[in-house]
Structures are given as C-alpha cells and as structure tokens.
Amino acid sequence: xxxxxxxxxxxxxxxxxxxxxxxxxxxxxxxxxxxxxxxxxxxxxxxxxxxxxxxxxxxxxxxxxxxxxxxxxxxxxxxxxxxxxxxxxxxxxxxxxxxxxxxxxxxxxxxxxxxxxxxxxxxxxxxxxxxxxxxxxxxxxxxxxxxxxxxxxxxxxxxxxxxxxxxxxxxxxxxxxxxxxxxxxxxxxxxxxxxxxxxxxxxxxxxxxxxxxxxxxxxxxxxxxxxxxxxxxxxxxxxxxxxxxxxxxxxxxxxxxxxxxxxxxxxxxxxxxxxxxxxxxxxxxxxxxxxxxxxxxxxxxxxxxxxxxxxxxxxxxxxxxxxxxxxxxxxxxxxxxxxxxxxxxxxxxxxxxxxxxxxxxxxxxxxxxxxxxxxxxxxxxxxxxxxxxxxxxxxxxxxxxxxxxxxxx
Ligand SMILES: *Cc1c(COP(=O)(O)O)cnc(C)c1O
Numbered sequence: 221x222x223x224x225x226x227x228x229x230x231x232x233x234x235x236x237x238x239x240x241x242x243x244x245x246x247x248x249x250x251x252x253x254x255x256x257x258x259x260x261x262x263x264x265x266x267x268x269x270x271x272x273x274x275x276x277x278x279x280x281x282x283x284x285x286x287x288x289x290x291x292x293x294x295x296x297x298x299x300x301x302x303x304x305x306x307x308x309x310x311x312x313x314x315x316x317x318x319x320x321x322x323x324x325x326x327x328x329x330x331x332x333x334x335x336x337x338x339x340x341x342x343x344x345x346x347x348x349x350x351x352x353x354x355x356x357x358x359x360x361x362x363x364x365x366x367x368x369x370x371x372x373x374x375x376x377x378x379x380x381x382x383x384x385x386x387x388x389x390x391x392x393x394x395x396x397x398x399x400x401x402x403x404x405x406x407x408x409x410x411x412x413x414x415x416x417x418x419x420x421x422x423x424x425x426x427x428x429x430x431x432x433x434x435x436x437x438x439x440x441x442x443x444x445x446x447x448x449x450x451x452x453x454x455x456x457x458x459x460x461x462x463x464x465x466x467x468x469x470x471x472x473x474x475x476x477x478x479x480x481x482x483x484x485x486x487x488x489x490x491x492x493x494x495x496x497x498x499x500x501x502x503x504x505x506x507x508x509x510x511x512x513x514x515x516x517x518x519x520x521x522x523x524x525x526x527x528x529x530x531x532x533x534x535x536x537x538x539x540x541x542x543x544x545x546x547x548x549x550x551x552x553x554x555x556x557x558x559x560x561x562x563x564x565x566x567x568x569x570x571x572x573x574x575x576x577x578x579x580x581x582x583x584x585x586x587x588x589x590x591x592x593x594x595x596x597x598x599x600x601x602x603x604x605x606x607x608x609x610x611x612x613x614x615x616x617x618x619x620x621x622x623x624x625x626x627x628x629x
C-alpha cells in the first residue's frame with residue numbers, strides 16, 4: 221500500500237527579494253510604519269499602494285490580520301453592538317469572531333451544495349433579521365454568482381463586506397474578488413495566498429470608509445503618511461470621533477509581502493494545476509461528489525473540497541482514519557467537535573442561531589484538504605489514489621456484515 225510522506229502544511233519559502241527587504245528593515249530598525257525619516261515612504265505605505273493597484277482599488281489599509289481587517293471593516297461601516305450581521309454558516313471562526321468583536325450578532329445563511337451562500341435563504345434571513353450588512357465569506361475560495369448576489373443585496377439595501385481570505389488573486393467575470401462589495405478584506409497569514417505569518421488588508425473605493433478604517437487601524441494624527449488614502453480633508457471631519465483600535469501592520473511584514481504581489485498570478489496558475497490534478501484523480505470515484513466550478517469563476521484552488529452525500533458519520537470517520545494512516549490529512553467539517561482549524565456554526569455558542577438543516581446536511585459530508593504549493597503534480601496524483609482507495613475501504617468497513625445463511629442439506 222502506498223503512503224504519502226509529504227506535508228499538507230508546508231508552504232513555500234519567502235522569496236529572496238522579501239528576505240533581503242526584511243533584512244534591510246531589521247538593519248535600519250524602523251519597523252513601526254510611522255517611523256520614517258524625511259522623504260522616506262514606509263514599506264507598509266508602499267505595500268498598500270501596490271496592493272490597491274493590483275486589485276484596482278482606490279484605497280487600501282494594511283492590518284495585523286485578516287480578522288482585524290474584517291472587524292475594522294465592520295466598525296468603519298458603523299455596525300453597532302446588538303446589530304444583526306448576515307454571514308455564511310459555512311466559514312471559519314474568525315468571521316463570526318469579527319462580528320462578535322464589535323458586539324454585533326451573527327445571523328448565519330445556509331450553504332448550497334456548491335459551497336456558496338444560498339441566495340434564497342439570504343433574502344429570507346435579511347428580511348427576518350432586518351440586517352443591513354452582509355459579511356460575505358468566499359469560504360475555501362468558492363465564489364457565488366456575484367452579479368446575482370450584488371443585485372439581490374442592492375434590492376435588499378444590504379452593504380456587502382467581502383472576506384477574501386481564500387480568494388486573493390481570484391476574480392468573478394474579470395472583477396477581482398473583494399471589488400464587488402463596499403470593502404474587501406484579505407489575510408496574509410501563512411496558509412493564505414501571500415505569507416507574512418500574520419497580516420491582512422482591506423480595500424475600498426469609498427473615501428469615508430477608507431479614512432475611518434485608517435483612523436481605526438491606529439493612525440494617530442499621522443494618517444498623511446499613507447499613500448493609498450484619501451486627502452486630509454476627509455480625515456478632518458472624522459479624526460476626533462473615530463477611535464484608535466490599534467491593529468496596524470508593521471514594516472517588517474510589509475517588506476516580506478511586497479515582492480509576493482507580483483507572484484500572485486503565477487501562484488494562482490500553479491494552484492489551479494494542482495487543483496485540477498486532484499479533480500481528475502477523484503473524478504468518477506463512487507460515493508464522492510466533486511464541487512462544480514462555474515465558468516465565470518477565476519479561482520485559485522489553494523485547497524480542495526468534496527462531498528460524501530448521504531454517508532453516515534461512522535463511514536466518514538472511517539475514511540478520515542484510513543486516509544490518515546496513509547499520510548493523507550483530510551479535514552471533516554461535519555465532526556461532532558471542532559478540530560484543528562475546522563468547526564461548524566453550531567460550535568460558535570456566542571452566536572445564538574437557529575438550526576440550519578441544509579448546512580447541517582452538507583457539512584456532515586464535507587471533506588477538506590490543503591494543497592500547498594510545495595506539492596508536485598505527482599503528489600496530488602498519489603493523494604487522489606490514496607483517497608479513492610480509502611473511500612472504497614470505508615464503504616466496505618462500514619457495510620453491514622454479510623448474513624451467513626447455513627447451507628440447506
Ligand atoms: C484565515 C481566514 C480568515 C482570517 O484570517 P486571519 O488572518 O487568520 O485572521 C478569515 N476568513 C477565512 C475564511 C479564513 O480562512
């Protein structure tokens with residue numbers, strides 16, 4: 221029996237240009253973004269300018285994490301304690317966590333079999349809750365029909381904040397992910413598409429939201445040192461009213477990130493090749509449903525998901541165990557208890573919620589795995605073979621023991 225010996229958590233090293241730039245920052249010692257000498261633009265300010273250009277946004281603010289970017293976005297939109305905020309039931313804990321961090325109340329929306337937000341349920345939940353903001357999570361890189369979503373949200377008067385932790389570098393019909401809503405949020409945590417350990421951004425075209433976000437990030441009265449920012453007149457009206465919720469990015473991380481922006485498109489192509497290799501390897505495996513990718517979705521594919529429709533929990537657990545024995549780390553969103561990075565909306569007890577039967581059914585058979593760029597195409601082919609065999613084995617192990625009928629003589 222073959223065994224996979226690679227690592228599902230090993231990302232590529234930081235590019236040499238990032239290491240050199242990081243060393244330069246360490247050598248001059250001005251790590252704080254507002255610690256600049258005359259005429260110097262901070263690495264952080266340049267990073268914001270370059271990332272804004274990459275996604276075609278007017279304004280960009282670099283923050284301490286993706287979660288900090290989402291919380292900053294909610295505060296900039298003046299979400300108040302107790303306000304309902306719509307979000308995906310299928311997402312990761314920092315998303316409802318960002319809503320909870322401003323004292324607001326997450327209202328979860330069902331997921332579809334394609335792992336995107338259910339638009340019919342979104343409409344019903346918006347009307348029932350009276351929410352005015354949707355924190356839309358493009359969870360695991362699956363982008364819904366953004367035209368249909370934006371038309372619906374416009375009709376419902378819902379402002380959309382996008383969580384693009386898994387869609388940095390992706391697009392829908394040519395529009396970069398994060399550019400449909402009023403604010404797009406990104407993460408540069410190690411497992412995402414650019415790596416600075418921790419970090420995040422938000423982008424927007426709205427000058428008022430950008431100024432609020434910069435003040436919220438902790439700019440003191442030094443906001444004029446930002447480059448991807450509105451003019452001082454926009455800050456004048458806000459600077460004494462918007463609190464400093466200190467969550468800035470520093471120049472060291474910005475130095476590591478700047479050379480990675482130009483690599484995003486190549487990374488997307490390489491990730492997509494790994495993703496499509498996995499798709500081919502699992503196509504036609506009995507009991508497995510692959511997730512269709514819409515024609516208009518220019519996805520990254522930094523992780524892979526499939527469904528096991530109708531599988532009882534014991535059989536899914538048997539598959540996860542059989543794959544693990546052979547070095548393949550599968551994550552199961554339907555497990556009774558949260559494990560590692562996975563959890564489900566029912567585990568977030570601070571966010572009281574009604575049961576979501578469709579999401580329960582889909583997550584009960586949802587398997588997830590990372591595809592780090594250190595994988596080679598032959599790794600992906602091997603992982604797919606192991607999964608296909610483990611699927612078959614789990615079916616046999618979980619099948620009822622054959623009834624032995626004594627032979628009549
Ligand atoms: C990682 C992640 C975030 C938050 O990013 P951090 O930088 O870790 O705070 C948000 N949403 C999703 C879906 C994520 O996977």
